[in-house]
Amino acid sequence: MKPFAKKLLAWYEKNKRALPWRQTRDPYRIWLAEILLQQTRVETALPYYTKFLARFPDVFALAHAPLDAVLKTWEGAGYYARARNSHRAAQELVEQYRGAFPKEIREIRKLPGIGRYTAGAIASIAFDADEPAVDGNVTRVLCRYFGIRDDPKANATQERLWAIAADLLPHGHAREFNQALMELGALICVPKNPRCAACPLRKNCFARADGLQNILPVKRAKQKLPHKIIAAGVICKRGKILIQQRLNQGLLGGLWEFPGGKVEAGESLTECVARECREELGIAARVGEKIISVDHAFSHFSITLHAFHCEYISGRIKLASAQKYKWVAVDELAQYAFPAANTKIIAALQRHPLPRKATLPARGARAKINTTRAAPKNSR
Template sequence: MVSELAQRLLAWFDQNARALPWRESPPHPYRVWVSEVMLQQTQVETVLPYYQRWMTRFPDLETLAAATEQEVLRLWEGLGYYQRARALHRAAQILVRERDGCFPQRATEWQTLPGIGPYTAAAIASIAFGEVVLALDGNVRRVLARLFDLDLPVDSPAGERELRRIGQVHVPIDRPGDFNQALMDLGATLCRPQTPQCEVCPVAGLCLARARGTQSLRPVRRRGGAVPHYIVTAAVIWRGEQVLLAQRPPQGLLGGLWEFPGGKQEPGESLEEALQREIREELGTTIVVGEKVGVFRHAYSHFRVTLHAFHCCLVGGEPQPLEATALEWVPVTRLTHYPMGKLDRQIAQTLMQARPSASAG
């Protein structure tokens, strides 16, 4: 028997579902999977152009599996959380090599693949294969916390267990994927973090938080600490019209991407001293630090960075990849061919704009 909550949500979803390119009838597992990975910690509006470009370049599992990691990272550039792209690529290769291109159908099977956690596995399994399982993302946590006026932190183990317990019983047997997507859409459009639109919510009459006036207090979250802020430096080392790029190790933040070498400023160091030390440690060489290229800022999920980039020249011998996977001397005109994080891409764009005749090539 379908619960009243599910009935109301599905009726609303049938009339108000967001038109998204991965929502097809019937749903295609590959497209659902790619979209769910892209949507991890990323807004739909940001994902849409990336998804379209991805499907043009990698329209199916086999095409993705056959690509190089650098191709995958370059297409992903700007979407952030690059481990998602590498995991998606590895998982595609596993599915082609070990499963003859066949997709798993249950959430527990999806979780054996790289980059697939409980939410993503449940979303794919319910939407693409009809498994009756609750997909618990940020929007769904917020909606359920308000519907049931949950006073436990939703980002705690106890809170998650309770959300799964109270939510799973409402997942309908015949439309589990639509139910999960209805919860997601409700959270994205009406039951938003600030100023929820309770007056037009299809399940307002069932919402305990609304009845008790606690909407603004839900969901409860654990207190977070102060966000660290790091000052870092980067060297644009010139050799003629070429600059030196270093490839980051495959594991860790921005793994496999290319960068202008440098690192964090330590207490008591000037920016120039920090950069010279980092280059000695990373490349085994010495530099003269020249004029500043610019100051660039970016906020990651758990910390903020202010990066100071400088024009530099070598004075101590050929650089060695002591900490990088590889080094390459790259003409400014070819910087667009190398996948980079946002800060390094901003440096590259600054260099290309300063050489309009070169960047035109």
């Protein structure tokens, strides 16, 4: 065993956190943890891990559950493609492997939502396979330790990092080694001001010797995220509210929402809501008072979502870019999975009861119904 691995494993044995997915060899639980930990911090992932396992204790429970129930349990964790892919992967595991996880890394990688890192993590942590697993934490540690100055996201650098991780891996200890490297990145070799004095690798670390800890790994210049203004209507008819379910593909696929869309150039917020009602639902609605404005950031853009009370006027609903709609009471909204920005609208609705009539009718709200079908949108 190389001194790097020896020191790291000794440190890990003394310092590792007692996380629930470290107390098991069940590949289902390890897989779930790895999926949740993609894009999510440990502290945030923990309650979702517990909640998800309570609802879907094994792969059969997950495979046989309706997607709606999976999304509802995932609600708030974000990056909903993870939930949809996990659901599909569970179904494939049941259909093709009788519910047993494959041990061969090539087979694991074929499952929906499982990339190179997740496959390496499952193979090593659940099955002790001698497979490396390079995530963001591992990338940071290796770039600093070996003084790698190339863009860590470039393919060539990634290949190099995976080769280094494979070379350092002590035969038969991949489960502990991979987790130790990730843990060092999470606790000691943190993004800003790493705690080098407490690091077991400090003696031979390139970045520490040259004072480059806050320079490596090199960062790409941050691009300003585009910002979108969205207007949505809480459309009311006889005390019930209209909600629609997004198509299963794409951003927030399968989640429920209040109908709306991106505000076009020269258009007011209320005009946008009225237009979306016509184009996306085929109905006319009177747009009333604003309920709330919500700011939300996605990975590649941010939004401000303005929600308005609306009163249904006329028209038969024909969905243009959603798969389903329902009229529900305010206290039934909790049964459906909504994106984070929409849950703030629901909280505001619960604080303020629905008005009997929408006030402040918007210009154009009574315009002739236009049932032209727009292209499906993924603007939210």
